[in-house]
Amino acid sequence: MMKPSPPAPSTAPLRLAILGAGWAGMAAAVRAVELGHHVTVFEAARTLGGRARGVALALPDGREVMVDNGQHILIGAYSDSLRLMRTVGVDPDTALLRRPLALQYPDGSGLALPDWPAPLDAAAGILAARGWAWRERLALLRAALGWQRAGFQCDEQLSVADLCAALPQRLRDEFIEPLCVSALNTPIAQSSAQVFLRVLHDALFSQRGGSNLLLPRVDLSALFPQSAARWISARGARVVAGQRVDALHWEAPHWHIDGQPFDRVLVATSASNAVQIAVQSAQAAAPSIANQLHAWAHGAAQLRHQAITTVYAQAAAPAPRLRAPMLALRPGVDAPAQFVFDRDAITPAAQPTRLLAFVVSDSQGERATLQAAITAQAARHLKVQVTPLLTITEKRATFACTPGLQRPASAIAPGLLASGDYIAGPYPATLEGAVRSGLQAAEALR
Incomplete structure (x- = not known):
């Protein structure tokens, strides 16, 4: 397998395109702006955050609350994530509920x-x-x-x-x-x-x-990506939401996106989307570049992805009082959730929502089957009757962090890098893993 040669570090300002406004992409954008580079972020969705973003949920009484596309936690050891939050104006002490x-x-x-x-x-x-x-x-x-x-x-x-x-x-x-x-x-x-x-x-x-467990009091888009976008925009960077980039065009010494030349491009999408971009870009590339793109895509495609399901369910009145904001659950054949979160205990509302978030890692099965099983699990284990309101399954939420796993490198081809929680590094597929990957990719630009 050919290994791409990364470009030599540069101290001159570079025109950098970042594909993806998730946690890895926005971490890279903040660091690149700090280093003086000219940054443009392209995001296919209208909502920033990637696989860790805010989602609106309508309650039966007509209220709308913000939840997430998957219930996440952080821990106190996530030093880079916490530092970047402070950099872009988010106070972790108010945005996160800290508990031993x-x-x-x-x-x-x-x-x-x-x-x-x-x-x-x-x-x-x-x-x-x-x-x-x-x-x-x-x-x-x-x-x-x-x-x-x-x-x-x-x-x-x-x-x-x-x-x-x-x-x-x-x-x-x-x-x-x-x-x-x-x-x-x-x-x-x-x-x-x-x-x-x-x-x-x-x-x-x-x-x-x-x-320490750090439980987000605000939705995951607000916790970092949105504030990061405002922070870099105030310093001259551009964030273009709603624009998907399917392929790049190489004309030495630049990569082109819709005719715009960039000195460097950082692919900060999911692993599956990054593979698609590399394969599409290889179709019109010179053989030496195409070989590197295909080699990287082949390695990244070997990752085995796993689904995570979050079921947001409303408990019957009166509002339940769980022992803690987050509880472990004993899973079994008919008890798929490993954890439950009391949303009102994490983010108190003037009028309780009675929302509980049930998390199923390595999720399998149909939505209706999962909802029925979790409804029964809540009744047995929590003594609470619940009604599922929103079920979100991220089919490629994470990769299987197996022994001896060879994760893809950040360098793809000359001037082309990747970042994300799946890139080679010491951490599993976590928010901190994504953030550290983005920071490392930005540092490699110099």
Whole structure:
């Protein structure tokens, strides 16, 4: 496979086109503007945010509220995402509800960390976990200390199930599995142990508050992409919404978009759209460029994508009182959701919405079947009657973060880069992974 040679770093201002106004694209745009480049962002949709964007939901009483195309969480270790929010004028302290990490179930069992310095908070939380026997708590502490002694490194071919095989079954089912699903969106039998350890290190062992749950009080478009668009526009950049770019045309030394020449182009779309753009662009390219485009597209097309479904359901009056804003759920054959979020506890409204968001990672099955199963799951596990109002399935929400996975490189061809949560990097498919990829791509322009 031919490897493209990236252009030499430049300190002169460049004309940069960014395809996609999701979190990766807007992170790259902010950093590129900071570096003095001339930036134009093209976004096919009218709403900014990509696979993490705001969506309007109509309540039965006629009110309209903003939710998201998928319920997301951030954690305190997402340093680059939080820094960029502050840069573009978003205050994370008001835009996010910060809570110490808790993976608790409706019956109160599970783990809840105190607000202490790391890693004392993790140790105390494990020792105080409800519903676990002492031998189970000590087994998890021993395992965590072993991972720390090993520098949070392991064989790249290990799965999380392999890594945690010696732990008691209850810990694997009620702690490791939900933690892994929330971080990697992949079941433990298929998840990369090395990526899992990296997330554990950054969240639990690196800084105070790194493990904190950050629950968005505003929709995901407002949380960063929209503010980033206003920030770069005020500094001379352009954001063109509603314009899809299907192919690029190479005339050395520029890439052309609808006749406009650009020194560099950054493809910050989903992996599947990036593959389509590379293949379409190769059709009219010189053989040397076409070979590089096809080689990159072939590698990116090998990723196995997974769906995530979020079901927004309204609870019957009176408004339910969940134990916490986010609860883990015990999934099963007829219980597909792994987590439930109390939207009123996260974003209080003058008139309660009674909205609950149920999240199904690695989602499978038809919408009606999922809604019926979640309605039954809510009645059994939460003792709440719910009516589904909006179900959103992102069929390519994430990639399977499997052991030894070879993710595509950022460099595609001369002057052409890619960024996104699927690009080679230490993080799984998360908002922070997307942001870091965008920042790295912008830095590579210099």
